[in-house]
Amino acid sequence: MHSSTGSNPPIPEKVSDLLVRLDTTEIRSKEDLYPLELLQRATNYLAASMIFLQKNTLLERPLDKDDIKERLLGHWGTCPGINLIYAHCNHLIKKHSIPMFLVTGPGHGAPACLANLFIEESLAKFYPQYSVNKDGLNSLIKSFSWPHGFPSHVNSEVPGQIHEGGELGYALSVSFGAIMDNPDLIVTCIVGDGEAETGPTATAWHSYKFIDPAESGAVIPILHDNGFKISEETIYGAMDDTELSTLFTGFGYQVRIVSDLNDINADMASSMEWAYQEIRRIQSCARTGNPIYKPRWPMLVLRTPKGWTGPKELHGERIEGSFRSHQVPLPHARVDDEEFRLLESWLRSYKFHELFDLSRNSFRMEVLKALPKEDLRMGVRKETYAAYEPLDLPGCKELMVQKGDNESCMKITGQYCSEVIKMNPKRFRIFSPDELVSNNLDATFQVTNRNFQWSHQTSNKGGRVVEILSEHTCQGWMQGYTLTGRVALFPSYETFLGIITTMMIQYAKFIKLGMETPWRLPLGSLNYIETSTLWRQEHNGFSHQNPSFINNLINMKYEHIRIYLPADANCSLITIAHCLRAKNYINLIIGSKNPTPVWLSPEEAENHCIAGASVWKFASTDDGLDPDVVLVGCGTEVTFEVIAAASLLKKDAPELRVRVVNVTDLMILPGYGSHPHSLDNEAFESLFTDEKPIIFNFHGYPSVIRTLLFDRPNSQRMTVLGYKEEGTTTTPFKMLTSNGTSRYDVIIAAIHSASKFHPRLSIRAHELISLYKHKIVEHDKYIEKYGKDPEHLMDKPEF
Template identity: 60%
Template structure:
């Protein structure tokens, strides 16, 4: 059955707009004899060689070219790997190589079925990209033996695609993100094409389901293109896939609705001609869409191409083992012959399987691939899929404006987000092609909308946004925003992900997977640094009282804290100037996961820009204006971490001046959460001496913390004399109520903080001890009165959030 094309194609292309190389290979829809005989044979030999190497990687530790019959001793002690997806991955790789060699196409290959590493590594070895970065993997017998014997073994490549894999920009662990990563990679890369293969198991995930819509956010005038390739081999680990039980009409109807033109490749006897014609057709359709947009006559709602590749799972592998079908069934998913180390029958089957590829005809005795195989490999190293600069050395430093010029006056009330929005506006102006904002919650809602003064949304299916060069992607899918951000960042640019605090946890595991990629990239010497993942967490629980309990969840802080300390940064700037300093720093930083937590509601500006700069550099400081005798010789230390938490600490300090004038209070603000970690546990950790000078050696410390108290306990673990510390933070108490009632409900209000201060101070100050019980009782009374007022009036006292005044 030949490749099928749906109706409703894009308008015909003007041939003058198309490169001759594309026209020559891309418009013939008759796929029989599509490729010249020598090209067809070369592609098939490349596939055969790569399939052989991939299979051998799973099983062999020696005898890698079958110089002798395989023995049990030649089999690895642990058989790890996923064979079933490998032949399909190799097919696409081979045909991309053919096109790149013929046309000079700029392409990346993103692989959704990440456990198909044997397929990709075998192709990288054949094109001699492995030795470029890892000299020991030479394209000869010695390098081949290392590749095969070390795969999925200590000291070798892991079983999934990761940062150690040349050409990779996607961690092949958790499924669902390949497509959105691919679309992020081609944004602002106008000449780049990303071939993204999505397994039919991966295609069942929610993130993938939404990512199909990403074509609606690609402006063909300024960005490249993705060729999505849905690989339908029918099975997961032991069950059929959804797409595997859909017929061609159902698949075509689904993706036509998404906005694609679809070609289904399923003609096994004519498979390579079918793939070649389909991929060339896809490139012609892409060029047609791009040239129309770039000539000023864009196609409205262009139908981007996508391919559906139907092949049996584990094609070319064992057909039947122990009376069970393997090829074309779930038995091919991982190791088709799991007992080859001990079973004579399975060893015999392995010998027959690997021999069927005739390795002696594919490689010389010295392990060199034959000339026909090498004729498929691109001649220019920089064009090879494993050596694209975009995948490992493309970072463009971001130009950031002088944030102090945008600082706000001390003593005023300003929204952190409003102020940061003005800063981001200038970032957009100064970085028109290397900065984007990916936002699942609209910028207007998060009060970052000043950026719309200079840019728009990049929503190509909306007539108001189409072809405007918008720097803002707004889509109500955290997964898609995260995936695009990852692809954009790993290919050298810088992005920002603002989100409602409660829902950032949706991408928790995506962020963790990315951090693992970053860790391995930093440890992989040939990968250059890239920008950081930058999150702004706003609409926080402290001011989500109007939306209720469902919108109150600061758990993403803990997710970042659990990362490798080298890569994790959490900031809770207390005011607008501190937030400006923090954002400016994070946008320039490399290789981190930066989480910035702030408020979109107006709040006091405590520090001048110059004071904020020094405070943020230190990560924490004593706020002398709110402390007794500027914080000298305190009885107790009150610490605020977070905008509203700090306000309540300062309000408590002001309250204590009146109610307990003998109590000597030191107020500290922490903006860089990581400084609290035990000395040596994090690059930003305070030294023991610095911790003592800031928090004293033996005085009671009370923390008012924006997140969950257990997170802070974990950070502080290992610091001396922890028995003197009390912590209040979010404790899963909330509803639709008033802002101050949220503080009371979670014991983070000023009255609760003052009670902790008096109790702690009474331990060392006899004058305070005399009236500690009385004052604490009175503070509890005041707190209850506030609660009663809120219940009776449906609101807080009008002056409850007035800036405290210190006399």
């Protein structure tokens, strides 16, 4: 073992020295390991039985075909490896009394997780029907993949879980998020070799480069290399030991390969102990003022056959050690005689009757010796279900800007976040794909650093900002950090937040079930900020113009989502403070990083944000009384255009009475009762009238507004302007005219709609519409000649 000094182990001189070799003096005694072997026999039996049996679960009589479930669901292939790792996590916890839990990347390994949770009585703590006795055992085995029972993969209904694994690739980044600012916690993370083929996992291996061992815990990554996925070999299964060791040494790890099937428990016990001691060595150096630069953290590669301990062969074809064991290795056992006989032989091979004592109606003591103390068992770790503490948040008013000034929504948000960091040095982090400065949130760097441990400038200095050019990794970190009780913020260029759409959807499903699970306590919300929005990505071009993350959110269950489009800096402050307080939501804030007018005083902004929308009297005719047309802005840039349109209409069409409404909370719009924030019909009509035409100028795709307003009465009076997939490298105002959202387009739509009911306006409608169409053409000629927008288009409108 390496001594606890402020240096790494020596760099290997040749490839053959890359592997951390097994020291036989580390092998535990047979007596010490025997309970682990018994525990694995028990959990392997339970896992296999969950997939196949609906009764006769203890095999107290010969197996009958009617004992087998009609629908066989589940994944056997990964279960024996999970059971091996779970047992050795227990061994390490028991020996060192350490806080630890397990994240399983192979989410369909639920039978293994449930089997272990059952034996350690964590299931019974939350679900009394699964108490450790014969009745509880029968209930567990029958209810797996059964209506109203546990599904075939882990989810938030299963104790000890912070990762579902429904979509592969995120287990490792979630694990690293969990150990940030949890200095004593160790998370063991199983990465399946199929999962390891994904892009998100490939980047997540670098997570240790962002972990300060002085302030955070550690992950023991275990690549479970069993060689096969659903019907094909895996990339990692095709790599030999030298290739694997070279790869992960290059990533910055010390690698130990566990593959001695003749004495796998001794090999695994020694390897887990080695990993634990290496972690404590690195942490001790950092925490005693002698940090290691670029510490090489431990990782294990576990090589076991796919479907290990299961059926070896069927119909002349190999099962164990092949893709055929990935899911249900005997899929026709209920009707095929050979498969039926093989199933009974397989289940009886575990000799479960030697492990479960019917006279005691419980497991034999030799099995239970493998378990740590009750409060240290992985299924009851409070970090996984009851760790949330609200942030201490500063007030907003000290940072608010005077009405009439110009200020960046993001700059003021960054200043607020810096105060949050000062007040919550260990409970708040910002995960960003290298865009914090670009997005004008860099005020945070006045109080913190980036936490990049391989940097020459910031290593060993902590830091609340973690930046990596991988949206997937940022999302995974944020999920792990949030699910273990803390609060995070994810700012991004608007167009690239869509990269993590499916991750967000998986998370939303996890928290939906979590909120329906009584023993899971509330969590902080996931908080996204979209900035560098499409309307000011005219310099980066068409590829950077995409507001589709909004569309993805509104397809989720409405009660879990919140979408805010604050129109000025004061509204942004109130919104970010609200989101950092909120629990169990997915919050999206969309704001501009460029300076824009501050339309509302602090008091007006607070009232406006509480209401979610309001009439902006200063831009309306007679404070908005008795309008002929309602102009609605939702989003920073498009609201500016609505207000500019109202100003021009006041001058050019004074006979038209205009009401200006701003919507800051998008979810007030759907029909009453569909979202907690949705307005009742009376409130909706008080803002938008019950019959007057509405011109809605929206930040994103018009389909969003049409979807949300579908159930509103008389919605055909609505004209929705928004992004129409028109863009290139151009000027800011050309982006607006190209998509029909400029002030001129708002005016044209307003005149076109209102003139149908307004005789005096109808006489001039053609003249006015032609005038503003001409202005659009003239603007196009101007930018072609000068390469920029006329200065007056950025002037604040006058009333």
